[in-house]
Amino acid sequence: MRVPLTGGPIDRSYDVIVGYGAIGELESLVPAGTRRIAVVTQEGIPSDWSLAAFDVQTHLVGRGESSKTLATIETLSRGFARQGITRQDLIVGVGGGMVTDIAGFAAASWHRGTPVIHVATTMLGMVDAAIGGKTGVNLPEGKNLVGAYWQPNGVVCDLNALGTLPPRETRSGLGEMAKYSFLAGDDLLPMDLEQRIARCVEIKAEVVASDEREGDRRALLNYGHTLAHALEIASGYELAHGEAVAIGLVYAAELALELGRIDQARVDEHRRVVAEEYDLMTDLPAGLDIDDLVRLMRRDKKALTGLTFVLEGTDGVEVVNDVDESAVRATLARFANE
Numbered sequence: 001m002r003v004p005l006t007g008g009p010i011d012r013s014y015d016v017i018v019g020y021g022a023i024g025e026l027e028s029l030v031p032a033g034t035r036r037i038a039v040v041t042q043e044g045i046p047s048d049w050s051l052a053a054f055d056v057q058t059h060l061v062g063r064g065e066s067s068k069t070l071a072t073i074e075t076l077s078r079g080f081a082r083q084g085i086t087r088q089d090l091i092v093g094v095g096g097g098m099v100t101d102i103a104g105f106a107a108a109s110w111h112r113g114t115p116v117i118h119v120a121t122t123m124l125g126m127v128d129a130a131i132g133g134k135t136g137v138n139l140p141e142g143k144n145l146v147g148a149y150w151q152p153n154g155v156v157c158d159l160n161a162l163g164t165l166p167p168r169e170t171r172s173g174l175g176e177m178a179k180y181s182f183l184a185g186d187d188l189l190p191m192d193l194e195q196r197i198a199r200c201v202e203i204k205a206e207v208v209a210s211d212e213r214e215g216d217r218r219a220l221l222n223y224g225h226t227l228a229h230a231l232e233i234a235s236g237y238e239l240a241h242g243e244a245v246a247i248g249l250v251y252a253a254e255l256a257l258e259l260g261r262i263d264q265a266r267v268d269e270h271r272r273v274v275a276e277e278y279d280l281m282t283d284l285p286a287g288l289d290i291d292d293l294v295r296l297m298r299r300d301k302k303a304l305t306g307l308t309f310v311l312e313g314t315d316g317v318e319v320v321n322d323v324d325e326s327a328v329r330a331t332l333a334r335f336a337n338e
């Protein structure tokens, strides 16, 4: 599958290879003229890639968000320097979204921009993080605050990698898939996993191609995410990202109902898809404070003013700014009591 990113000043389309055993195609994506390859990955990630024709070194980064830092970028860059990586060489990120965000950002800044290929090994990485060119690291002040847009030269999604994925990570990917079913209005259920992942890649790529740098169109990818981000923080990250997104999707439907944008049948459809098709929770976890959630939603990075949600209406989903706080609260209260 080729991801079209032709909207910008230059054509930066790239191939995304999805399938069981897709890793076998990695070498075919390496740009002509590459001599050295820096593989960025983590301990415990499947390493069944082969790049025998090149001078390859593996650079390990730590696990967990606490390693997604500028210090890690510095360590990696010093490793690239020792390996002699130049702008004519290649960086390959092999891992979940954390690794591809780090490898992508390191590539964007190494010699002011070096080609990168992502080998996504988590479901969330395949359908979301590895596609679209957003890269970056965290600061103590917040997640993903430092970064760059840097499109990969290609992406590999080998479904064999998913065999070793912990269940919590699988649920994270499923939450994003549920999001895509609503965004595209597609029924992904009859598809097998391979087709479904390919379809999600296509949906994300289509949105990104129309809006690389987060205007309103790309912001639609945040469907379900305003409450999800607040829930992740309020639960001390006990909820996996996709679990929080699942609840956020149902909440966004309930809020749209509260605002008279959609009807009850559409809310029921959200619950059905999230619970039955993706086997994810649709209820607000007990014991969360509504004031806390509202405060956290106001701080959402993407909320430029007031409370911003992506909401369905008669013409599909759209970004809605300055949503009335009393509607947000009333819906949370109703949601909490269901």
Ligand SMILES: NC(=O)c1ccc[n+]([C@@H]2O[C@H](COP(=O)([O-])OP(=O)(O)OC[C@H]3O[C@@H](n4cnc5c(N)ncnc54)[C@H](O)[C@@H]3O)[C@@H](O)[C@H]2O)c1
Pocket: 042, 043, 044, 045, 046, 063, 064, 065, 068, 095, 096, 097, 098, 099, 101, 121, 122, 123, 124, 125, 128, 129, 130, 131, 132, 133, 134, 135, 143, 144, 161, 162, 163, 164, 165, 166, 169, 172
């Ligand atoms: N750039 C974007 O557009 C974008 C979009 C969404 C999320 N993200 C970022 O992605 C990150 C989350 O990504 P994630 O959910 O993939 O988590 P992750 O990359 O932290 O991976 C989760 C865990 O699974 C392990 N793992 C990865 N692949 C494995 C495999 N095949 N088998 C066994 N273990 C494996 C990892 O080592 C890690 O411990 C966050 O940092 C988030 O900010 C970026």
Ligand SMILES: [Zn+2]
Pocket: 128, 176, 225, 241, 245
């Ligand atoms: Zn998400």
